[in-house]
Amino acid sequence: MEQLTLLMEGFSNALTPMNLLWVVIGAVLGTAVGVLPGLGSAMAVALLLPITFSLDPTAAFIMFAGVYYGGLFGDSTSGILLNTPGNSSAIASTFEGHRMALDGRAAKALATAAVGAFTGGLLATTVVVFFAPTLVRMATAFGPAEYFALAVFAFLAISSVVSESVVKGLVALGIGLVLAMVGVDGPSGTIRYTLGMPQLFDGLSIVVITVGLLALGEVFHIASRIHRDPEATRVKTKGRPRLNLADIKKALPAWLRGTAFGVPFGVIPAGGAEVPTFLAYGTEKRLAKRRGDTEFGTTGSIKGVAAPEAAANATAGTAMGALLALGLPTSATAAIMLAAFQQYGMQPGPLLFERSGALVWTLLASLFVGLVILVVLNMQFAVLWAKLLLIPRHYLYAGIAVLSVLGVYAISSSVVDLWILLAIGLLGFMMRRYKFPLAPVLIAVILGPLAETELRRALTVSEGDLSILVDSPVTITLYAVLAIALAISAVQHLRHRARSRSSAVKLDDDELVGA
Amino acid sequence: MSATETNTVRITGFWSGRSELIVPALVLVLAGFLTYGTATMEVLGNSVPGPQFFPTIVCVLLYVVAFAHAFQVLRTRRFPDADDDGRGAEVSSEMLSDLGDTADGRITTRSGTRPRATGRPQAFSDWKTLGMVVGAVALFNLMLPVAGWILAATVLFWVVCRALGSKRPLFDLSVSLLFASAVQLAFNAGLGLNLPAGFLEGLL
Numbered sequence: 001m002e003q004l005t006l007l008m009e010g011f012s013n014a015l016t017p018m019n020l021l022w023v024v025i026g027a028v029l030g031t032a033v034g035v036l037p038g039l040g041s042a043m044a045v046a047l048l049l050p051i052t053f054s055l056d057p058t059a060a061f062i063m064f065a066g067v068y069y070g071g072l073f074g075d076s077t078s079g080i081l082l083n084t085p086g087n088s089s090a091i092a093s094t095f096e097g098h099r100m101a102l103d104g105r106a107a108k109a110l111a112t113a114a115v116g117a118f119t120g121g122l123l124a125t126t127v128v129v130f131f132a133p134t135l136v137r138m139a140t141a142f143g144p145a146e147y148f149a150l151a152v153f154a155f156l157a158i159s160s161v162v163s164e165s166v167v168k169g170l171v172a173l174g175i176g177l178v179l180a181m182v183g184v185d186g187p188s189g190t191i192r193y194t195l196g197m198p199q200l201f202d203g204l205s206i207v208v209i210t211v212g213l214l215a216l217g218e219v220f221h222i223a224s225r226i227h228r229d230p231e232a233t234r235v236k237t238k239g240r241p242r243l244n245l246a247d248i249k250k251a252l253p254a255w256l257r258g259t260a261f262g263v264p265f266g267v268i269p270a271g272g273a274e275v276p277t278f279l280a281y282g283t284e285k286r287l288a289k290r291r292g293d294t295e296f297g298t299t300g301s302i303k304g305v306a307a308p309e310a311a312a313n314a315t316a317g318t319a320m321g322a323l324l325a326l327g328l329p330t331s332a333t334a335a336i337m338l339a340a341f342q343q344y345g346m347q348p349g350p351l352l353f354e355r356s357g358a359l360v361w362t363l364l365a366s367l368f369v370g371l372v373i374l375v376v377l378n379m380q381f382a383v384l385w386a387k388l389l390l391i392p393r394h395y396l397y398a399g400i401a402v403l404s405v406l407g408v409y410a411i412s413s414s415v416v417d418l419w420i421l422l423a424i425g426l427l428g429f430m431m432r433r434y435k436f437p438l439a440p441v442l443i444a445v446i447l448g449p450l451a452e453t454e455l456r457r458a459l460t461v462s463e464g465d466l467s468i469l470v471d472s473p474v475t476i477t478l479y480a481v482l483a484i485a486l487a488i489s490a491v492q493h494l495r496h497r498a499r500s501r502s503s504a505v506k507l508d509d510d511e512l513v514g515a
Numbered sequence: 516m517s518a519t520e521t522n523t524v525r526i527t528g529f530w531s532g533r534s535e536l537i538v539p540a541l542v543l544v545l546a547g548f549l550t551y552g553t554a555t556m557e558v559l560g561n562s563v564p565g566p567q568f569f570p571t572i573v574c575v576l577l578y579v580v581a582f583a584h585a586f587q588v589l590r591t592r593r594f595p596d597a598d599d600d601g602r603g604a605e606v607s608s609e610m611l612s613d614l615g616d617t618a619d620g621r622i623t624t625r626s627g628t629r630p631r632a633t634g635r636p637q638a639f640s641d642w643k644t645l646g647m648v649v650g651a652v653a654l655f656n657l658m659l660p661v662a663g664w665i666l667a668a669t670v671l672f673w674v675v676c677r678a679l680g681s682k683r684p685l686f687d688l689s690v691s692l693l694f695a696s697a698v699q700l701a702f703n704a705g706l707g708l709n710l711p712a713g714f715l716e717g718l719l
Contacts, residue, residue, distance in 0.1 A: 051706065053708075054706045054708065088606065091611075092615055095615075162606045162607060162610065163606065163607060164606070164607045164608060164609075167580055167583045167584045167587060168584065170576065170580045171538065171539075171542055171580045171581070171584055173576075174542070174573060174576050174577045174580055175542070175545070177573045177576075178545055178549060178573060178577070181569070181570055181573070185566040187560075187562060187566070188558065188559050188560040188562055188565060188566045189559045189560065190556060190557065190558050190559045190560070190565075190566040191557070192552065192556060192566060192570070193548070193549070193552045193570075216652070219648060219675070220645055220648060220649065222679070223641070223644045223645045223647070223648040223675075223678060223679060224640040224641050224642070224644065224645040225640070225641065226641070226644060226679050226680060227641050227644060227680060228639075228641055272606075274606040274611060275606065275610070275611070275614065278611045278612075278614040278615035279614045279615070281614075281615045281616075282614050282615040282616040285615070285616045286616060392681065393679060394675070394676045394678075394679035394680055394681040395676065395681075395690065397675060397679055398671075398672045398673075398675035398676045398679070398691070399672070399694065401648070401651070401652065401671060401672070401675050402668050402671055402672050402694065402695070402698070403698075405652065405655055405656075405659075405668070405671065406668070406698060406702075406710075409659070409710070410702070410708055410710075413709075415656060415659065415660060418655070418656045418659070419656055421652075422649070422652050422653060422656065425649075425652070426649065429645070430537070430538065430541075433595070433639075433640060434535045434538055434593075436538070437606075451569075452569040455564075455568075455569065456562070456564050456568060456569070459563075459564050459568075460562060460563065460564070463563075464563065464564070489607075489610070492607075492609065492610055492613070493607075493609070496609045
């Protein structure tokens with residue numbers, strides 16, 4: 001097996017003392033941002049990007065590997081203890097996890113979550129190691145039309161199929177596409193939408209956009225709500241997270257089922273781990289009902305924590321595979337990782353394995369190393385991590401505000417970038433205020449240039465004949481699957497609308513105005 | 516549950532529950548800018564399709580979604596849900612509740628809360644705090660080239676702390692100064708990146 005030799009070489013690179021240090025730093029940072037509600041690995045990588053510029057790419061990516069998985073380990077901690085999940089990927093494990101905590105089994109819930117995240121990540125990363133070369137071989141046959149189809153698939157899946165409101169998702173997508181078009185157009189050299197400012201000729205930096213949307217936007221959002229929202233109350237944990245044999249016996253099938261849900265979803269651009277975690281949670285709930293399990297929904301079931309946690313990390317694992325082999329980001333975090341590669345002048349996709357093979361295999365090996373470190377960090381020090389929640393929120397967000405401006409200033413030492421950051425931060429606030437999804441903006445910013453270039457390339461080859469876009473089995477399949485998914489989600493939206501309309505309170509405007 | 520209390524909404528005029536119209540308005544401005552930019556573009560080269568091709572598609576998309584969104588907001592007033600932290604927008608909560616078999620609970624938004632014309636007037640967003648934080652970032656941008664990193668970052672940190680409700684101004688000041696100096700040190704010494712020293716240059 002060729003992959004195993006390559007992976008072993010990767011391990012030998014990843015296990016040097018210096019690189020081990022980077023994984024540990026990444027894992028600590030990742031867990032920390034995961035534990036803190038509202039912050040996630042996407043934001044952490046975006047803030048770290050400019051700071052890691054002076055490192056060599058291998059060290060930087062090894063650190064990002066720790067951050068990438070760390071966020072998913074940490075997010076369940078605040079969910080279990082506070083009932084406020086650190087990230088949307090932990091909502092599903094919060095249901096049963098918090099019930100367990102209230103029942104006095106917080107330590108057990110934390111341990112189940114940590115081992116679940118480890119199992120999911122481990123199995124998914126293994127799948128990636130064995131299937132990445134197959135994906136690469138598939139992707140080398142892709143032409144412009146196929147890449148364009150892939151981009152359209154990602155755009156519409158994230159903005160329309162899974163989003164709360166199709167219109168809001170498309171608005172977000174459109175904003176992202178506009179942001180991506182600023183600057184000099186690659187193929188022709190034409191200057192576009194720069195308002196004549198030479199600082200914008202290179203386009204808006206992806207770092208500025210992500211830090212603005214995810215970090216500064218979050219600070220603004222918190223500012224607008226901090227004096228309004230009540231504080232969450234914390235459940236005290238006692239003892240070290242331990243699982244006895246009986247617990248493991250109970251949780252093991254759930255971990256495996258969760259992983260099975262997560263693995264395929266990593267390759268589908270469905271916006272991340274929400275869909276598979278809820279699928280896994282729902283399955284456990286239905287199974288519990290059939291078995292007559294009374295713990296579920298009352299005192300908290302260990303299975304209801306195990307399955308979604310495994311699913312979340314399994315999704316992240318295969319998402320990394322799709323990113324490396326196809327260059328397709330399937331979630332916001334994967335999109336930032338793609339941006340990280342571009343910052344270092346590398347383009348994920350089939351060519352990456354050829355050109356920077358050593359880096360790719362070191363990265364994959366450090367994903368394994370990171371998982372081991374993370375499971376130790378989270379099992380042994382879970383109570384310590386929960387202490388992070390004691391940091392006063394004003395210091396935390398003041399720190400994030402300072403790190404945001406630092407990161408943006410560090411990339412190009414330009415004050416213009418800082419004003420753009422402020423504007424994008426306000427955009428991020430507005431989108432949060434009116435409940436617009438942020439993921440479509442990030443995906444559009446990152447895949448927008450690819451979509452445009454490939455579309456133009458395809459049409460140049462065909463001399464304007466649009467049929468080239470649906471000319472191959474791959475493109476036909478992609479568009480067909482997309483059409484089916486859109487149809488299903490349309491039915492879903494209509495059904496829910498009919499239901500909520502029949503139960504809604506009838507309002508009469510005239511009666512209320514000035515009453 | 517006090518949800519009905521916190522969810523009290525008031526309808527006092529046309530704009531109640533319609534402030535969201537600012538989004539389609541801004542999207543239309545953006546689309547207008549894009550239209551103008553595309554029409555007046557100095558195209559280099561003669562490749563077909565050229566650099567105006569893709570922007571035209573995006574432009575049409577923006578006009579369509581802006582009008583569709585404005586129409587939706589005009590038809591149904593939308594009030595923010597005080598229980599919601601604004602982070603659930605990425606994935607449809609309806610779909611998740613179907614998948615997860617969670618009929619009730621936090622992921623499904625409550626429907627049918629009756630708006631009231633009375634009640635304590637309180638904006639959903641705390642504009643004063645937000646204004647202070649936004650102002651602090653703007654102030655930082657203005658100060659950085661003149662006063663240097665340490666002073667500008669200290670002010671930013673301190674103002675954000677104050678805005679977010681810290682009660683110990685002097686202690687905060689030392690925390691801010693410490694944080695800003697630590698970053699400066701780490702950057703200049705550790706990573707070799709230069710942050711502006713401002714007029715303190717030479718003194719430090």
